[in-house]
Amino acid sequence: MKPRARRGGGRPTIADVARLAGVGAITVSRALREPERVSESLRQQIQQAVEELGYVPDPNARALASARAEVFGVLVPSLTNNVFAEVVRGIYDSLSDSSFRVQLGNTHYSGLEEERLLQVFLSQRPAALIVSGIDQTATARKLLETAGCPVVQIMETGPEPIDMMVGFSHFEGGRTAVNHMIEVGYRKIGFLGARMDPRSQRRLAGYRAAMETAGLFDPRLVTTTPVPSSVTLGRDLFRDALAKMPSLDGVFCNNDDIALGVLFECHRASIAVPQTIGIAGFNDLDMMQVAFPSVTSIRTPRYEIGHRAVAMARAEIDGARPENRVVDLGFELKRRESTDRPKN
Amino acid sequence: MKPRARRGGGRPTIADVARLAGVGAITVSRALREPERVSESLRQQIQQAVEELGYVPDPNARALASARAEVFGVLVPSLTNNVFAEVVRGIYDSLSDSSFRVQLGNTHYSGLEEERLLQVFLSQRPAALIVSGIDQTATARKLLETAGCPVVQIMETGPEPIDMMVGFSHFEGGRTAVNHMIEVGYRKIGFLGARMDPRSQRRLAGYRAAMETAGLFDPRLVTTTPVPSSVTLGRDLFRDALAKMPSLDGVFCNNDDIALGVLFECHRASIAVPQTIGIAGFNDLDMMQVAFPSVTSIRTPRYEIGHRAVAMARAEIDGARPENRVVDLGFELKRRESTDRPKN
DNA sequence: GCTGATTTTGGTAGCGCTACCATTCGAATT
DNA sequence: AATTCGAATGGTAGCGCTACCAAAATCAGC
Numbered sequence: 150m151k152p153r154a155r156r157g158g159g160r161p162t163i164a165d166v167a168r169l170a171g172v173g174a175i176t177v178s179r180a181l182r183e184p185e186r187v188s189e190s191l192r193q194q195i196q197q198a199v200e201e202l203g204y205v206p207d208p209n210a211r212a213l214a215s216a217r218a219e220v221f222g223v224l225v226p227s228l229t230n231n232v233f234a235e236v237v238r239g240i241y242d243s244l245s246d247s248s249f250r251v252q253l254g255n256t257h258y259s260g261l262e263e264e265r266l267l268q269v270f271l272s273q274r275p276a277a278l279i280v281s282g283i284d285q286t287a288t289a290r291k292l293l294e295t296a297g298c299p300v301v302q303i304m305e306t307g308p309e310p311i312d313m314m315v316g317f318s319h320f321e322g323g324r325t326a327v328n329h330m331i332e333v334g335y336r337k338i339g340f341l342g343a344r345m346d347p348r349s350q351r352r353l354a355g356y357r358a359a360m361e362t363a364g365l366f367d368p369r370l371v372t373t374t375p376v377p378s379s380v381t382l383g384r385d386l387f388r389d390a391l392a393k394m395p396s397l398d399g400v401f402c403n404n405d406d407i408a409l410g411v412l413f414e415c416h417r418a419s420i421a422v423p424q425t426i427g428i429a430g431f432n433d434l435d436m437m438q439v440a441f442p443s444v445t446s447i448r449t450p451r452y453e454i455g456h457r458a459v460a461m462a463r464a465e466i467d468g469a470r471p472e473n474r475v476v477d478l479g480f481e482l483k484r485r486e487s488t489d490r491p492k493n
Numbered sequence: 494m495k496p497r498a499r500r501g502g503g504r505p506t507i508a509d510v511a512r513l514a515g516v517g518a519i520t521v522s523r524a525l526r527e528p529e530r531v532s533e534s535l536r537q538q539i540q541q542a543v544e545e546l547g548y549v550p551d552p553n554a555r556a557l558a559s560a561r562a563e564v565f566g567v568l569v570p571s572l573t574n575n576v577f578a579e580v581v582r583g584i585y586d587s588l589s590d591s592s593f594r595v596q597l598g599n600t601h602y603s604g605l606e607e608e609r610l611l612q613v614f615l616s617q618r619p620a621a622l623i624v625s626g627i628d629q630t631a632t633a634r635k636l637l638e639t640a641g642c643p644v645v646q647i648m649e650t651g652p653e654p655i656d657m658m659v660g661f662s663h664f665e666g667g668r669t670a671v672n673h674m675i676e677v678g679y680r681k682i683g684f685l686g687a688r689m690d691p692r693s694q695r696r697l698a699g700y701r702a703a704m705e706t707a708g709l710f711d712p713r714l715v716t717t718t719p720v721p722s723s724v725t726l727g728r729d730l731f732r733d734a735l736a737k738m739p740s741l742d743g744v745f746c747n748n749d750d751i752a753l754g755v756l757f758e759c760h761r762a763s764i765a766v767p768q769t770i771g772i773a774g775f776n777d778l779d780m781m782q783v784a785f786p787s788v789t790s791i792r793t794p795r796y797e798i799g800h801r802a803v804a805m806a807r808a809e810i811d812g813a814r815p816e817n818r819v820v821d822l823g824f825e826l827k828r829r830e831s832t833d834r835p836k837n
Numbered sequence: 838g839c840t841g842a843t844t845t846t847g848g849t850a851g852c853g854c855t856a857c858c859a860t861t862c863g864a865a866t867t
Numbered sequence: 868a869a870t871t872c873g874a875a876t877g878g879t880a881g882c883g884c885t886a887c888c889a890a891a892a893t894c895a896g897c
Binding site: 205206208210212228229231234235237238250251252271272273384410413414435436438439441 | 549550551552553554556557562572573575578579581582585594595596597599612613615616617723724725727728750753754757758760761779780782783784785
């Protein structure tokens with residue numbers, strides 16, 4: 150029977166390389182994946198044939214034959230939020246020295262969307278999965294538990310990892326920022342929050358804990374909205390908060406975008422920062438230290454989280470079962486001018 | 494011969510579905526990909542079997558058998574730059590109703606890295622490729638020309654598309670912004686630029702054209718650096734520019750990050766904006782309209798570029814050869830307070 | 838009712854690679 | 868010298884799916 154014309158458009162296959170190098174196909178496969186299992190001389194012959202033909206292995210065929218794709222599935226709630234962009238950058242950078250690909254999914258902060266994407270990702274049998282947060286739905290959790298590959302939950306840490314975790318405590322972050330504001334003398338400290346995803350909720354809880362401990366908590370100080378965060382929204386939230394409680398003397402913002410909106414509004418309304426109003430943000434974007442006045446914020450290890458998540462997953466793939474399944478990378482309070490209140 | 498134990502971990506295959514539905518495997522395949530070619534009754538039986546088993550097709554097997562992966566390869570120079578994050582979001586959103594996956598690559602503004610990633614992407618036989626800019630290396634261009642799939646160059650337009658293009662003129666954007674500043678009375682307008690990738694270069698060219706036409710060009714007005722852009726860098730560049738040319742009365746910034754750095758530095762140094770210094774940025778990030786004073790900028794259609802690129806590629810995949818191979822989505826000058834100079 | 842055209846369905850043979858097992862061969866052991 | 872062993876290499880049989888072709892079923896026209 151006449152062989153069918155090559156479907157693949159004439160790209161060289163492993164068989165072509167094998168023929169040119171005068172070895173069996175399987176030996177080429179091994180030379181490429183486990184060079185130490187092939188003798189020096191053959192390895193060189195094969196390497197030369199690969200280069201001569203410009204052979205690049207087909208990842209699809211590889212995945213099909215080995216029942217495992219060299220893919221890291223990554224689920225984040227947003228692609229444009231700078232925080233997750235940094236995490237994703239850390240992931241990509243940490244994988245650039247390997248042949249792993251990244252399969253990125255945007256859950257839009259939706260648990261259902263996360264389930265759906267998980268299902269899609271799983272159909273590829275990924276080498277590892279990285280998911281954001283620790284509040285997966287029960288269905289998603291079950292899918293992850295039976296995924297048969299390393300799973301890393303990122304951004305937060307918690308008591309019951311599906312497999313591994315890398316993050317920090319948003320609760321402590323919020324509490325630390327607010328404690329600092331209380332210490333330097335602010336009393337009527339408002340909380341401004343947008344989106345209010347689980348991590349925002351925990352920052353709010355940290356705020357509340359700090360305020361209650363100091364006997365300063367008042368529910369009217371809290372202003373939140375489910376609307377996605379933006380600088381514009383920061384301004385609007387601040388206006389609302391001030392209308393509700395004109396005696397406000399500080400704000401802890403859910404994130405830096407909101408803090409920036411507050412800062413701009415203070416400029417516009419000629420409200421002195423830090424004298425009349427103190428401002429603290431969360432994440433410590435580059436611009437916070439350049440702003441005028443510079444803005445106090447909680448520095449979070451975004452890039453490092455992506456990097457570490459990949460490192461842990463790769464260790465597991467390589468058979469070294471990491472001892473620490475849950476890694477807390479911490480955060481750092483950056484005290485700046487926006488809360489530099491002259492003690493009175 | 495005894496069949497080998499299932500490698501794939503027992504997930505249902507198309508054969509399982511076919512058996513349950515009492516049809517041939519190929520019919521299941523068709524029912525899933527081209528439902529109109531299968532009779533109504535069988536389609537329902539098959540659909541039911543699929544749901545009962547929780548069958549999800551294996552994309553790797555699909556890609557191998559059809560010599561074409563349902564993947565859009567996307568190459569961008571940066572993942573954290575908000576501009577590209579928006580483009581990528583547009584791409585993801587436009588593909589979310591399909592079974593296409595996205596394969597994202599970060600070129601780090603390097604032509605060589607772009608070539609390398611292209612090689613990797615091509616090994617998967619993607620359904621389409623989206624690449625940033627129009628300044629590919631000769632090697633990359635050749636790879637793209639022979640890719641055998643739709644190719645869309647984004648962000649810019651130019652005279653010689655590899656296949657299709659979606660973008661706008663950075664030259665005209667720069668010229669428009671600077672013309673506006675000249676019109677309202679600024680004379681010693683500096684150019685502040687970071688990174689200086691090809692698009693930045695063209696904005697600079699637009700700046701220069703506007704300045705020369707008005708007889709205002711002076712090379713000492715131009716301050717650039719190859720360093721990546723940031724708000725901090727904007728401040729530094731502005732300080733340099735001012736040191737070099739204290740009589741500066743305006744700046745056109747390569748992008749909004751830099752403009753924001755300038756704005757903050759003006760606050761800090763008590764330089765009146767727009768009276769003493771006028772500021773214009775590029776891209777029109779959300780925060781520019783909230784800043785105090787609000788900052789004039791060139792609004793660029795980032796999300797729309799991603800959306801349109803996907804639409805054009807999909808049209809081509811579906812066999813409808815789009816008439817317009819090069820689409821200019823334009824830009825819009827947003828006049829704001831930072832250049833609202835009182836006419837004198 | 839018959840013929841030819843047009844669906845609709847199924848069988849077979851791969852896609853390019855690797856798991857599994859078999860074979861070869863030289864070195865070490867007895 | 869015979870036996871054992873491990874390392875190096877190769878052959879075979881799929882992985883799960885679809886392209887291609889063939890067969891069966893349906894339809895239209897006379």
